[in-house]
Amino acid sequence: MEGIVVIKCGGSTMEQLPDRFFQAIAEIQQKGKQLVIVHGGGPAINSMLERLAIPSQFVDGLRVTCEDTLQVVEQVLCGQINKWLVRRLSEHRAKAWGVSGMDGGMLTAVQTDKPLGLVGEVKKVDAAIPLAILSHGYLPVIAPLAVGTEGSQKYNVNADIAAGAIAAALGAESLIMVTDVPGILAPKEEGTALIPKTNPREIEQMIQEGIITGGMIPKVRAALDALSEGVPQVVICRGTAEDLLRVCQGETAGTAIVSKAAQVHA
Numbered sequence: 001m002e003g004i005v006v007i008k009c010g011g012s013t014m015e016q017l018p019d020r021f022f023q024a025i026a027e028i029q030q031k032g033k034q035l036v037i038v039h040g041g042g043p044a045i046n047s048m049l050e051r052l053a054i055p056s057q058f059v060d061g062l063r064v065t066c067e068d069t070l071q072v073v074e075q076v077l078c079g080q081i082n083k084w085l086v087r088r089l090s091e092h093r094a095k096a097w098g099v100s101g102m103d104g105g106m107l108t109a110v111q112t113d114k115p116l117g118l119v120g121e122v123k124k125v126d127a128a129i130p131l132a133i134l135s136h137g138y139l140p141v142i143a144p145l146a147v148g149t150e151g152s153q154k155y156n157v158n159a160d161i162a163a164g165a166i167a168a169a170l171g172a173e174s175l176i177m178v179t180d181v182p183g184i185l186a187p188k189e190e191g192t193a194l195i196p197k198t199n200p201r202e203i204e205q206m207i208q209e210g211i212i213t214g215g216m217i218p219k220v221r222a223a224l225d226a227l228s229e230g231v232p233q234v235v236i237c238r239g240t241a242e243d244l245l246r247v248c249q250g251e252t253a254g255t256a257i258v259s260k261a262a263q264v265h266a
């Protein structure tokens, strides 16, 4: 059986993903690669909160989440984005099955000790659920919510962090983080340049220096965690069919640089 590739689709880019991106997913699936999608939806949550006059607040790229916010997060991620993605994939003949991390207790989390409210840190991933979906020939599409260890509480989990934990639990050969930038960017003499290869020490330094900010912070931290938990490759790239096909064909394996994607090495 072919290896597993986890694709994290960021909310930043979701609505701009071209038909070709979804066609590429269908092609890759038809060739036998086992794909798992974990999705975000930060901008759609922000819009809904704004409509409801609930303020949005982030600390290091993570949303401060009260009960009201959590209700909106669940409605938008599980009810809106998850079903939209499944429809979009199905339109292009990919076989997709939408779930949330709460279904079957796939993701178990504890409340973070940071002052973020109902934000969960993933403690356990039950790989049996995505594996069961894959075994029926479907691609799991996972919304990043988690249940507490007692099973009654629910938590908001950043989608990058959920994707990293799921990739590690599934023993994925690759984690592809699809976003609205081609990778980690840093200031250069003229404008910014893509950092093709980096390591944990440099990443922490870039966070301290304010080069990596906002939503890129959980992304790089999740990438490093996934690498240290045995995922061989994490690629941050834009949502183009070309990048996706290249990475899924293993063309970036063992190389430090791909034209539009930055590979993060532990």
Ligand SMILES: Nc1ncnc2c1ncn2[C@@H]1O[C@H](COP(=O)(O)OP(=O)(O)O)[C@@H](O)[C@H]1O
Residues within 6 Å of the ligand: 009, 010, 011, 012, 013, 040, 041, 042, 160, 178, 179, 180, 181, 183, 184, 185, 186, 211, 212, 213, 214, 215, 216, 217, 219
């Ligand atoms: N050093 C950096 N390199 C690239 N992007 C960065 C960097 N620091 C902060 N960012 C921001 O991170 C954003 C991507 O994170 P985010 O908005 O959470 O995307 P997604 O919804 O795809 O997870 C970029 O659009 C950019 O504004």
Ligand SMILES: CC(=O)N[C@@H](CCC(=O)OP(=O)(O)O)C(=O)O
Residues within 6 Å of the ligand: 009, 010, 011, 012, 039, 040, 041, 042, 043, 045, 061, 062, 063, 073, 119, 120, 144, 156, 157, 158, 159, 160, 215
């Ligand atoms: C705790 C936390 O920050 N959860 C995120 C979950 C969605 C997400 O991660 O979406 P993106 O991938 O588009 O950023 C949030 O509430 O926005």
